[in-house]
Amino acid sequence: MKLTLARTGTAEPDPQDCLDLYRRLAGPVTVVTTCGPDGEPLGLTASAVTTVSLRPPMLLACLSGGSGTLAALRTRRTFAVHLLRSGQEALATTFAGPGGSGKFARVVFGWELGVPVLDGTLGRAVCTLVEERVYGDHSVVVGRVVSVRAGGSPDDGPSPLLWVDRRFRALAGVEGERGES
Template identity: 35%
Template sequence: MPADAPHREYRSGSDLRTLRDALGSFATGVTVVTCVDADGQPFGLTVNSFTSVSLDPPLLLVCIARNARCAPALISASHFAVNVLQTGQQPASIRFSTRDEDRFGTTPWSTGETGAPLLMDSLGVFECERHAVHEGGDHDILVGRVLRASFDPTIDPLLYFRGSYRRLHFD
């Protein structure tokens, strides 16, 4: 790195804002993770900690904040869905990350094969059964076994980078 380049550094024990900003320099897609509870009530939240884990068996993971109101339902649900958002779904991403929004009342959705809600017009969806839950500090690492994956290969993803929504563009 050139000597005059802007440079910021986090070290263990120093301020968490800098750590957050460092982690935010990893560009991601955006998903909404959904499930229903034992009473059939839908739950969902915006998640960008989505990672593929294994092809055989087919596993993926998401990290769920332990203090999220959705966390008890998601961690105990037998099945969940990861809805990968496309460029036009920024309003859904905001709604599913904002407290006291009527998340499912204002977003078109349907019930998937496993019972978990699927957001209409998503770029892709992974319908999963719970495979494992691992402790991860202030988050739980929810590992799902993919039962069904479907996607539209023609539409562009919604992206998140440095705390802002982004779109792909090619010059």
Template identity: 30%
Template sequence: MTQQIAPQPDSGEDFSRRFRNALGMFATGITVVTTRTSAGEPIGLTVNSFNSVSLEPPLIVWSLANSLPSRELFEGCEYYAINVLAEGQAELSQRFAGRMGEKFAGLEIDEGPGGVPLLKGCCARFICRNTVRHAGGDHVVFISEVIGFDRDERAPLVYFGGSYRRLAP
């Protein structure tokens, strides 16, 4: 049943939950953004706020919550990778969505510029130069130049309505 769209006067928790549920009606792919700290430690996190901005020059956009402890590390890195997860990689999505633990333990990775970790078995991987950051409400918005990429003919991991989904053949 469709409801009438009306201005939302409240900004409380109920509004935030309803807004998040409405946003969940947009199907997205799932990515893991990876980089290395200045000490050389690999870090990564699951992100579904990823999109293309421009083909000439090649630019992408993604966002990161201000509340995450890794925010400053991603803001300060020179390069990072966007790893677009394939259908069978839901476990990787969940692993990198958590805030604790050694996320790279037992993973075989490739390396990009500056040793940026590249996950194996993905649909696509984009190596990006960290160029522009903007404040965006409770997030930081990254707009970055793609300096390299690869792709594989795999079905993507899709997220819709709070669940992982599969594309119909």
């Protein structure tokens, strides 16, 4: 294990060392969608998404600062977050690359509250933009959930798709093991 220190007031840790740590953080694979200025659907894959609050219901997503989806979200102020299920790696890959609204030519989707929503995901939330903060090369967007759909109990079907160590993974459950809180 290599130790990299940043001295106060001098240099930062080596970015590669940071990437080596970050890639070990497991995150849910989501697709964030919104509507562009000409009404075209836009979206991107994001793995830095989490809950903020239950009352009121809020989600947080970290989006690349140069993203066309982020630019449209700033204008539209409404977006959807889709939680992908294991087995939806192709969908995640479609939205991870460039392509603007062309990404939607390969997927089944509808519209809800003026934003495109993907069919067949583990769940989704449509949100209104509450706040955006820029940190480094990403923006943190916080959205208030105004509509939500979840696909049954986690025990009923496929698990969420995860991104860890630069590849897709699925949860591996152990039969009969349940956490109590």
